[in-house]
Amino acid sequence: MIRRGLLYSALLAAGLCGAMSATAAEIKIVNQDVGTGQGFDDHTPATPIGGNPGTTFGQQAFNVFLFAAEIHGAYLKSDVTIVNNATFEPLECDATGGVLGSSGPLSVFTFDAANLPAGAKADTWYAGPTADALAGEDLDPGQADIQSQFNGALGSPGCIEGSKWYMGLDHQVPDGQIDFLNVVLHEMGHGLGFLGLTDLSTGEDFPGGADSHPDIYGTFVKHNGTFWDDLTPAQRVSAALDDGHLAFSGPTVVAEAPLALSQPDVYRVSAPAAAAGDYEYAQASFGPKATSANFSGSVARATPNDGCAAITNASDVAGKVALIDRGTCDFTVKALNAQAAGASAVLLANNQPAAVTPGGTPASPVNIPVILVSQADGNTLKANLAGLTGTVAKGTGLSGTNADGVLIYAPAQLSPGSSFSHYDTRLTPNAIMEYAINQDLRGEIDLDLTPALFQDIGWGIDRGNQFLLQCDTGIPKLVPGGMVIGANVIANAKIIAGNADDVGAYRAGVTAYAAQLAADELITADQASSLNACLTDAQTQAQYDEWGPPPAPPGIALNNNQPLANQKGAAGASTVYTLAVPAGAKTLNLRTYGGSGDVSISVTDPSGKVKDQPNRPGNSEMFTAGKPAAGTWTLTVKGVKAYSGVTVLGAYTQ
Incomplete structure (x- = not known):
């Protein structure tokens, strides 16, 4: 069962x-x-x-x-x-x-x-x-x-x-x-x-x-x-x-x-002895990443302690790591206030047991690194402020494991x-x-x-090479540790093909993409050769035929001067109508009217030339031409908003 x-x-x-x-x-x-x-x-x-x-x-x-x-x-x-x-x-x-x-x-x-x-x-x-x-x-x-x-x-x-x-x-x-x-x-x-x-x-x-x-x-x-x-x-x-x-x-x-994770980033305190050791931290989602080069040196307690107003002891924190409590205001406010006071970095002390990643959208750029340590570790650091000195370093073992x-x-x-x-x-x-x-x-x-x-939870996993149709790119879909360059190849190829006007545009786009992969050293020289072998004229034609835009649906045929009522469509959706115009016609009128919603129209003449029309509010849209060329004229009606009850008319005079 x-x-x-x-x-x-x-x-x-x-x-x-x-x-x-x-x-x-x-x-x-x-x-x-x-x-x-x-x-x-x-x-x-x-x-x-x-x-x-x-x-x-x-x-x-x-x-x-x-x-x-x-x-x-x-x-x-x-x-x-x-x-x-x-x-x-x-x-x-x-x-x-x-x-x-x-x-x-x-x-x-x-x-x-x-x-x-x-x-x-x-x-x-x-x-x-x-x-x-x-x-x-x-x-x-x-x-x-x-x-x-x-x-x-x-x-x-x-x-x-x-x-x-x-x-x-x-x-x-x-x-x-x-x-x-x-x-x-x-x-x-x-x-x-x-x-x-x-x-x-x-x-x-x-x-x-x-x-x-x-x-x-x-x-x-x-x-x-x-x-x-x-x-x-x-x-x-x-x-x-x-x-x-x-x-x-x-x-x-x-x-x-071990293939996906590195040694953990830690805040390593060297003095005083009572606080010496490694402290795990959360890196802020804004500002530069903390490194040993930009997050090192003496620590000074900011005033006010929460850093939510202008720092009043700027002379103490200038050029140093500003220690600031979490709480009361957004993380980015604290960082900007410390930056304005001349701090070289911000060390946040959590005010609650729950872990958090400092985030937010700064009102102006944050140019100094910001990290946050746990509530317990923050209490230890605040209890040992005299001579407190540290730097960001690599810890031991694998980060995020036990x-x-x-x-x-x-x-x-x-x-x-x-x-x-x-x-x-x-x-x-x-x-x-x-x-x-x-x-x-x-x-x-x-x-x-x-x-x-x-x-682990039961999925079958394909670690084989990525194919473009029947052509082997030589690039694995997935390698242990999580790299998915082969998957990226097929995803890009389909997106490029699905939005290309013709095979030439697809060929140019996918070839440029392949060149960028090689330039970024995301694929080896041998893989680049294998991928390029899948981008010949014949291969890209087959790929475009498979993944390119679907052919335009056949138009709804209009009869001369016979209104087609009760047309409807969704916002953004297009419906194509056609009218066969004989040789010697004197005038041509293609129009929409009535109903609810809002539509726009464009017209294509028998030679394929598009004649876009200015859009008016509502559904009353019109195109007229004198001495229209003989052949099939196309009227495309697009929903600016969802519409219904609209009448479409194509009429010519002889």
Whole structure:
């Protein structure tokens, strides 16, 4: 028997090698913003940027989502199409922070022993896409698998003010912008199974009651050497708050950790002796990264201690590391006040047990590094201010790990939607599946330990070379440790092809992309040769034929001077009408009128020349011509807003 569970209450903010499926996973994106004029349907003009050829906000956002789907789909194996609903909505936020996105599977499934697919565990919950991949069939036909929402209010008054989405595919993110691709890759990861289902407020398995079962993610979690499933509910409640002692112990994650993680960054105090030692810290998401070159020397306590007003002891902190308490005001305010006082860096002391990454959008550039130490460590430093001296350095071991595996996020104060279902913030470099998006992430080329975790929870993983149709590029889709250059190749090729006007434009675009990969040393010389061998005229023609824009749909034929009533369409959608004009016609009139909404029109003559028309408010649009050329004239009606009840007329006189 296969059991299904619905995740009703809210989108989960999270996510053993299984049965190996023969095909790459196809992730189909369903645009839920159609007809709203918002989000993916936002037709605000936009300039192509960072490899994203879209010319409106909505088109660029959808391109990013398609790109992320190709990245994850390239290395995951499944014979079942994964349907991911996506929309932009106002999400919880304030002027300095908030939710960027939320996502999760719409259903979860368990298998009993009599119906157990190879590689699966009986009576254990799996996210819908993972369960489908293991079973080799769609366990919930006709239903979407993942629901994703993104913050449509970002940058508006009261919602992470001063910020905006960056829609490029290359991570060349300007200050004050947030890489939408990293956010989409992260949220899609939750929908694919990077999540736990335990109710952390009670410690009970999902869904609670007699039909509760463990989930596959939780089966690999350990707390101080004990598996999550062996803890009592009360012990789980405590363990979820035990910062630094909860870890994912899956064999693939543990094996690949040395390939993805480096030694931890620490603040190393050399004097006084009572405070000497290494202190872990969180790097601020703004300002320069702390290094031994820019974060070293004597420490001075700032006044006021919280740094929320102009520093009154500027002479004490000038040229030194300013020690400032967390609280009362935004992190960026503290940093700017210390910078104005001449501090060389800012050392923040947490004022509560819960871990946090200092973030926010500065009112002006922050040019000094900012880090935050824990409440306990901050108290130690403040108790030993006399002669306090230190520097940023590399610690020992692997960052973000303990004896059980790779740490997962367990702040001392429960954070619903973030606790348990993310990697810990101590991982260095930062991981794409940490609870906060960091500016140094490069999800388009490096998914770090995310694929490893997917393999542990049952996904088949394709580590073979990426093909462009039947041509082997010689570039692996995924290498241990998380690099996904091969996946990046197919994602870029499809985006370029899908937005190219002809094969020549595609060939030029994909060839330039391949050259940039080589220039950035993301591929070897041999791989560059193999990739270029897949970009011959014949190969690119075949690729464009497969991935290029779909042919324009045939037009709706109009009869001379016979109105076609009750036409309707969504905002941004276009409908094509045709009128055959005979030789010797004296005049031509193509027009729309009546109904509700707002449309615009463009006209193409028989030679293919486009005659754009100025758009008027409403649906009354007209094109006229004297002595029109003989042949088929095309009228394209586009919804500026959703429209209905519109009449379309084509008329000529002889």
